[in-house]
Amino acid sequence: MSTTAPETPQAMTGDEGTIAIEMRNIRKAWPGVVANDNVSFTVQKGEIHALVGENGAGKSTLMNVLYGLLRPDAGEIYVNGKLAHISGPRDAIALGIGMVHQHFMLIPPLTVGENITLGREPVYNVDVFDTAKANANIRELSAQYGLAIDPSTRTSDLPVGLQQRVEILKVLYRGADILILDEPTGVLTPQETDDLFVVLRGLVKRGKTIIFITHKLREVLEISDNVTVLRRGKVVGHLVTKETNQEEIARMMVGRDVLLRVEKPPAKPGEPLLRVEHLNVTSEQGIPAVRDLSLEVRSGEILGIAGVEGNGQSELVEALAGTRQVVSGHIQIGDAAITNIGARKIRSAGMAHIPEDRRESGLVLNYSIADNLIFGHQRDDTFTWKGIMLRLQTIREWAERLIKQFDIRTPSPDIAARALSGGNQQKVVVARELSSKPKVLLAAQPTRGVDIGAIEFIHRQLVAERDSGAAILLVSAELDEVRSLSDRIAVMYEGRIVSFEPADATEERLGLLMTGGGQKQEHASA
Amino acid sequence: MQLIGQILHLLITPALWQTTLESGVLLLLPALGGVISERSGVVNIAMEGMMLTGAFAAVAVAEVTGNPWISTLVAIAAGGLMAVIHAVVSIRFRADQIISGVAINIFAFGITAFLNSKITNFQGFNPVKPSAQLPYLHIPILDKIPFFGPIFFDQNIIVYVGLFLLVAVQFMLFRTRLGLRIRAVGEHPQAADTAGINVYSIRYGSVIASGLLSGLAGAFLAIGITNVFNDGMTDGRGYIALAAMIFGKWTPIGSFVACLIFGLGTSIVANNSTLNVSRDLLSMLPYILTLVVLAGLVGKSIPPAADGQPYTPGSE
Numbered sequence: 001m002s003t004t005a006p007e008t009p010q011a012m013t014g015d016e017g018t019i020a021i022e023m024r025n026i027r028k029a030w031p032g033v034v035a036n037d038n039v040s041f042t043v044q045k046g047e048i049h050a051l052v053g054e055n056g057a058g059k060s061t062l063m064n065v066l067y068g069l070l071r072p073d074a075g076e077i078y079v080n081g082k083l084a085h086i087s088g089p090r091d092a093i094a095l096g097i098g099m100v101h102q103h104f105m106l107i108p109p110l111t112v113g114e115n116i117t118l119g120r121e122p123v124y125n126v127d128v129f130d131t132a133k134a135n136a137n138i139r140e141l142s143a144q145y146g147l148a149i150d151p152s153t154r155t156s157d158l159p160v161g162l163q164q165r166v167e168i169l170k171v172l173y174r175g176a177d178i179l180i181l182d183e184p185t186g187v188l189t190p191q192e193t194d195d196l197f198v199v200l201r202g203l204v205k206r207g208k209t210i211i212f213i214t215h216k217l218r219e220v221l222e223i224s225d226n227v228t229v230l231r232r233g234k235v236v237g238h239l240v241t242k243e244t245n246q247e248e249i250a251r252m253m254v255g256r257d258v259l260l261r262v263e264k265p266p267a268k269p270g271e272p273l274l275r276v277e278h279l280n281v282t283s284e285q286g287i288p289a290v291r292d293l294s295l296e297v298r299s300g301e302i303l304g305i306a307g308v309e310g311n312g313q314s315e316l317v318e319a320l321a322g323t324r325q326v327v328s329g330h331i332q333i334g335d336a337a338i339t340n341i342g343a344r345k346i347r348s349a350g351m352a353h354i355p356e357d358r359r360e361s362g363l364v365l366n367y368s369i370a371d372n373l374i375f376g377h378q379r380d381d382t383f384t385w386k387g388i389m390l391r392l393q394t395i396r397e398w399a400e401r402l403i404k405q406f407d408i409r410t411p412s413p414d415i416a417a418r419a420l421s422g423g424n425q426q427k428v429v430v431a432r433e434l435s436s437k438p439k440v441l442l443a444a445q446p447t448r449g450v451d452i453g454a455i456e457f458i459h460r461q462l463v464a465e466r467d468s469g470a471a472i473l474l475v476s477a478e479l480d481e482v483r484s485l486s487d488r489i490a491v492m493y494e495g496r497i498v499s500f501e502p503a504d505a506t507e508e509r510l511g512l513l514m515t516g517g518g519q520k521q522e523h524a525s526a
Numbered sequence: 527m528q529l530i531g532q533i534l535h536l537l538i539t540p541a542l543w544q545t546t547l548e549s550g551v552l553l554l555l556p557a558l559g560g561v562i563s564e565r566s567g568v569v570n571i572a573m574e575g576m577m578l579t580g581a582f583a584a585v586a587v588a589e590v591t592g593n594p595w596i597s598t599l600v601a602i603a604a605g606g607l608m609a610v611i612h613a614v615v616s617i618r619f620r621a622d623q624i625i626s627g628v629a630i631n632i633f634a635f636g637i638t639a640f641l642n643s644k645i646t647n648f649q650g651f652n653p654v655k656p657s658a659q660l661p662y663l664h665i666p667i668l669d670k671i672p673f674f675g676p677i678f679f680d681q682n683i684i685v686y687v688g689l690f691l692l693v694a695v696q697f698m699l700f701r702t703r704l705g706l707r708i709r710a711v712g713e714h715p716q717a718a719d720t721a722g723i724n725v726y727s728i729r730y731g732s733v734i735a736s737g738l739l740s741g742l743a744g745a746f747l748a749i750g751i752t753n754v755f756n757d758g759m760t761d762g763r764g765y766i767a768l769a770a771m772i773f774g775k776w777t778p779i780g781s782f783v784a785c786l787i788f789g790l791g792t793s794i795v796a797n798n799s800t801l802n803v804s805r806d807l808l809s810m811l812p813y814i815l816t817l818v819v820l821a822g823l824v825g826k827s828i829p830p831a832a833d834g835q836p837y838t839p840g841s842e
Contacts, residue, residue: 069720069839090722105717107710108831118710119721127702170721 580744605741
């Protein structure tokens with residue numbers, strides 16, 4: 001396969017009758033950004049077509065154009081060979097196009113039946129919602145596609161995997177033949193992902209066409225027939241899945257060779273630096289979130305916490321960082337007890353914290369990059385004169401050094417953090433936290449929403465930090481990340497660590513443990 | 527002991543409960559409007575101003591035409607017109623809905639006071655003639671039932687209209703397709719939009735409905751109850767209706783219960799002849815109730831998820 005960008009992309013096989021979607025020369029620009037630059041995109045009937053690219057490559061923009069949520073500045077769309085004018089989701093739905101959004105478009109307080117039928121509700125007596133008929137229709141549809149669901153359940157009571165099933169049913173209920181799925185596996189456990197793939201194959205067998213947006217290369221290879229790669233708003237290649245591999249796709253996405261595996265020498269663990277004993281923490285709602293949890297992270301090792309989100313990982317990290325009250329239990333760094341002594345003292349004791357939500361608690365988005373890079377150190381004599389006046393020159397030099405060292409792509413340290421891309425924002429956080437040379441590093445979702453290029457970089461930084469002797473506690477919803485970075489893995493379920501596993505534990509086993517199944521195993525915890 | 531006797535005596539006076547229901551429905555109308563508007567995701571604190579505009583229009587038209595029905599229709603339209611302003615500013619121009627609401631309240635107070643002086647040459651409108659007032663319905667025989675008769679069967683016609691609207695809005699919101707769509711738009715406009723629902727038209731309709739209902743309340747107040755126009759005569763009732771809506775957890779029935787509680791406060795002031803408490807102190811009762819309710823009793827009253835958030839298509 002060639003990796004050069006074809007000038008005029010053309011359909012790969014077949015004639016007009018087999019083409020479901022053809023988008024020609026689509027252009028969509030915002031002030032300062034060209035999200036789609038002359039993009040042409042063709043999907044065959046009955047295939048699963050993967051649309052891949054880094055964040056900001058223009059995948060979602062292209063699909064929002066197809067679904068009528070955005071109007072293109074130029075270009076034409078053909079659906080089943082006919083020129084289509086799509087000026088809103090209503091038009092797209094009428095053409096048989098349905099979209100399952102990355103952030104579910106479900107209304108939590110409504111029932112499954114109400115959510116699925118919304119916009120095409122069965123009614124009697126002019127306008128009275130016909131619950132019985134809605135539920136009957138959905139049961140029929142469920143049976144037809146093998147997607148079991150109870151239509152009278154409140155949507156907010158369903159687990160994420162089933163909510164996604166509701167989304168798919170919603171699209172099918174509208175009679176869609178072409179389904180767009182925008183990063184559908186981002187929120188799923190490995191088992192839920194497998195289930196989804198079974199569902200998708202079943203849909204294709206029943207004649208549906210699927211466009212699958214993702215940046216997970218493994219999934220591309222597993223589920224798709226053809227691949228279109230976008231980079232910076234342009235199509236950089238069409239690939240036949242059978243004839244390609246992860247490295248080739250990654251290279252096209254990023255524009256250079258990317259190391260997909262984390263290269264790390266074996267760990268040389270030293271003495272325990274972070275010790276947690278019988279920790280109990282409650283959630284915002286006052287419900288126990290972390291229950292009797294004990295763990296140890298040694299110098300020079302990365303302990304990865306695997307788990308489905310919402311099983312107490314966030315509360316654990318916050319308790320360790322000192323931003324959440326510990327109910328009972330004991331935490332220490334080296335020999336110093338840090339239980340409930342407050343975030344500031346915990347930092348001075350040698351803890352650094354990459355918070356899970358950089359926009360919420362990692363950065364002050366309206367402040368400059370330089371300011372963001374000294375948060376937590378602003379009281380140091382290096383940066384303030386007698387604790388009163390900021391040493392602006394020093395801060396600036398410090399920022400420039402970190403920007404260079406951590407490859408933060410910005411024209412200047414003075415621009416607001418808000419203006420950076422997600423990956424570069426995350427690099428600011430990582431740079432600041434690692435620059436304090438911590439004994440213990442809490443890394444919560446360190447690469448969430450970050451491009452593969454930046455992921456590679458951040459991973460290398462974390463490994464380097466480990467090798468210089470830090471103890472790292474890694475929490476990630478990405479099982480791949482946990483498996484490739486960690487030296488040991490602790491699986492968390494309902495606030496407890498259900499098992500310590502070796503780094504080479506299989507995905508199946510971890511997935512099972514994460515959902516409360518599987519046999520406990522202790523030998524790796526020593 | 528004497529005080530308890532006085533209170534008991536007050537509680538068995540039919541007039542107390544008659545006024546409670548009347549004042550309750552007066553608050554219910556704007557509260558219903560608030561429920562519809564906020565369920566669709568547009569915060570409406572401008573009910574006060576819409577009501578005042580309605581009151582002014584009712585009295586002005588009543589003076590000219592002498593016809594209560596025409597006056598009421600014009601009042602409803604006037605309330606609706608103020609709502610159109612709020613809708614355009616907060617939906618089309620995506621302005622802060624609280625600020626838009628405050629601006630409308632101030633504007634309504636100013637324009638009605640100005641027109642009041644200008645049109646009547648500083649004399650003020652005459653009291654509304656009995657023939658131009660909204661009539662009371664005395665339902666024969668039933669109104670003779672002891673105690674309950676005067677309370678339920680001897681009320682202003684708008685009280686019955688209000689009770690009918692209560693049932694209608696409750697049914698509309700929770701049993702009809704329209705209601706489902708209004709709630710969907712107020713909870714998650716993106717989801718509603720992707721389901722093919724026109725977010726803007728639902729929101730425009732809902733905000734304007736709240737203006738129509740507030741305008742009706744203004745007419746009820748000005749040519750049904752007080753029968754005179756004074757500057758700023760709504761006296762915060764739009765805000766109390768807002769509190770009732772929150773207390774009622776954004777449901778019509780719940781709001782009505784809250785309106786009756788506030789109505790009782792008003793009614794005690796109006797009907798107190800036995801309690802030996804300062805009238806000025808008693809007059810504070812509805813407002814104190816409002817504060818108490820908002821601060822404490824409500825507890826976790828959760829508004830529609832997208833309440834107050836302007837919608838921009840294509841954003842996530």
